[in-house]
Amino acid sequence: MSTAVETQLDLEKIRASFPALSREIHGKPVAYLDSAASSQRVEASLQAVDRYERRHHSNVHRGAHTLSAEATAAYEGARATVADFIGASDRNEVVFCRNATEAINIVARSWGETNLGEGDRVALTVMEHHSNIVPWQQLAERKGVEIEWIGLSENSQLDLDALDAALDKGVKLVGVTHLSNVLGTVDPLAEISRRAHAAGALVMADGAQAAPKLPLSVTDLDVDFYAMSGHKLYGPTGIGVLWARKDLLAEMPPFIGGGSMIKKVTQEGTTFADPPARFEAGTPPISQAIGLAAALRWLQGLGMDLVNAHEREITDYALKRLAEVPGLQVFGPAPSVDRVGPVSFVIEGIHPHDVAEILDRHAVAVRSGHHCAQPLMDYLGVPATTRASFAVHTDRSEIDRLIEGLLDARRVFKL
Amino acid sequence: MDELYRDQILEHYKRPHNFGKLDEYDLDFEDTNPLCGDEQHVFIKLDDDGRVEKVSFEGQGCAISTAATSLLTDELDGLTRDELLQIPKEKVLELLGIEISATRMKCALLGLKAVKGASLGASADWDDEGAPGDPGESESL
Structure with missing residues (x-):
């Protein structure tokens, strides 16, 4: 039996606690990156x-x-x-x-x-x-x-x-x-x-x-x-x-x-x-x-400090990978500043709704639109953004699939 | 080739026809898709017989809504206000020539809704399609 203090979440065990994550969309496991709109239900709650x-x-x-x-x-x-x-x-x-x-x-x-x-x-x-x-x-x-x-x-x-x-x-x-x-x-x-x-x-x-x-x-x-x-x-x-x-x-x-x-x-x-x-x-x-x-x-039971550390780690990873996509602009604070969770972005030449549609083909669930924050959209000078948002169960492979989907969107739009 | 984002659709998205605001117009209407924040403003100039002489649109939209309105505005010359109101949704879908899913139907029809709004001078409305029941009944999760 391990007596070491847990310093990291057991992501595999956590993912198994969310029945919806076993769902397949278009024959692929869903990468649910829309928890800021509504999170999936944990088994304990169900x-x-x-x-x-x-x-x-x-x-x-x-x-x-x-x-x-x-x-x-x-x-x-x-x-x-x-x-x-x-x-x-x-x-x-x-x-x-x-x-x-x-x-x-x-x-x-x-x-x-x-x-x-x-x-x-x-x-x-x-x-x-x-x-x-x-x-x-x-x-x-x-x-x-x-x-x-x-x-x-x-x-x-x-x-x-x-x-x-x-x-x-x-x-x-x-x-x-x-x-x-x-x-x-x-x-x-x-x-x-x-x-x-x-x-x-x-x-x-x-x-x-x-x-x-x-x-x-x-x-x-x-x-x-x-x-x-x-x-x-x-x-x-x-x-x-x-x-x-x-x-x-x-x-x-x-x-x-x-x-x-x-x-x-x-x-x-x-x-x-x-x-x-x-x-x-x-x-x-x-x-x-x-x-x-x-x-x-x-x-x-997981510990909110560990949950928070995981969410920050996954946000930082997403910001790092998104920077690799040509023509993509991320809104919000630089990674070094206090930020966690939702990442909103636009890709030049592709409307956010089309980005979300193409990501859905990859079974990557994100949200596009004004996110019920129209005054902020006006402030940023954009009509809409695509938003990927994360959860306690998000893993790096899902971020990788997001990036693949975004590169595919650029191909579809011949950019 | 992509099923949805065909060359014709991308072409109309990147270089929409009849885009911009008319200097002179008799009818105009702005409609929005509150779900995604898309906005389209349609401008119509009528001739002496009350038939469409010129039409244009401007706004922010996705590939589907922009291409749909670009294609639709090419088809309106010579129509009366009543005839604009009679245009069926199927006309737009036919012009697009692609399969439109339920989630994109509002995008495809935003321009037509704005054209009808301009003709009416008020927001045109139609029922949203929905499906009754529980998705799990017909689909094994």
Whole structure:
């Protein structure tokens, strides 16, 4: 028996934990390089969902019977797992919702609607996914809130001077992605929080891309709101997480009304439950929460430091190999800078959609388009990019197949 | 030769016909494919009888959408607004002369949609094709 400390992931074993990776496309094993859009499901999560649905399902909370008690324990246990995974001090700061988009909408609808009014400012980075833009634009429309945009410095990093300039104008909230879904830029959240808080602003961090790739502590990052999605964490769709500081949640009104979010309902009116129940109206996504928790425990079993090291290694390898393709331009920070994950690029003379089509013939799954980040596309001056994104299971041979496919695309287009 | 990216398609992609903005036009419409961010803006000049005299387009698109619109705009001279609205999708597919998969159908038809939009003065719409059921039912994974 080996007693050596593991310093590297056992990639073969990890790949065997993802049933979808055995799928063949056009007679070739799939090289799934689209995990930034949605990750494949890990066996541990599939099994947890299956066990729950076959044996333990019932509605949660207030049930006197055994099945309901089991379902409640599993659902609330999932909340505790999430709190542990993200380094939250209190599981009641974890609100389950549908996805990261809904998490941000809860903040905009509940906290934003209550605390922001005519002339108040929200600062957003040009790197944001539409999920951290549109809810604030809708709020701006309803309440007369103004939006300040923070651009990038050289090397595709957030321009912290522009952040300071926005904060000087009296911003109430900064919306910032922890990891850009296009550029792979890691934003220095702890530093952003420090500056925002010094100026009296809160920080809404979009962790959809970061959570599967970075060791995470919302406590150390000192953000105020953090959003993530289960299906980008090797778990099911239909489950997301809003983490928010307890004192903020306590003051926030509910966003959706209904069952489970009340203390007492009479003909005259309703008093609302304490968080997190206040924000979980109706029967929640129970099996999805259980599936998410199982995926998170699987990741914790690997160790997020090792996961992160692997993701950085594979990103560096992809950047090195992509540099060999003639006419190819990569966006985002240089390899020496803090970047991990998605790599977006364009090839001169071939539209990204055609690149993706030809890669599919090689069973290499990538995404083409604006990646729900149109303001960033405008900022970069391109209508679309092709994006390859990686996961804990990505191996070098898949990157090699990506490169072969790209060289083939150049041949097809007679370049 | 490549099945999809035939010489004719690549030729129209690299050097599209009727590309650019008309100096004078009577009808125009910009349509987008929100899935991939493709945009095409169609410009149409009508003669005194209300028939297409000149047509052009500009925008950003993939090989399929650019070639389709390039080919289509070669075929519109002399048509009335009503006749533009009657052009069937099959016409574009016939002009392309290649097998278009479900995922590329929106690309192939973007230009036609913009032409109809210009004729209508509003977004033309048609139902998206979809397949009912579970992919696993008909296909062993």
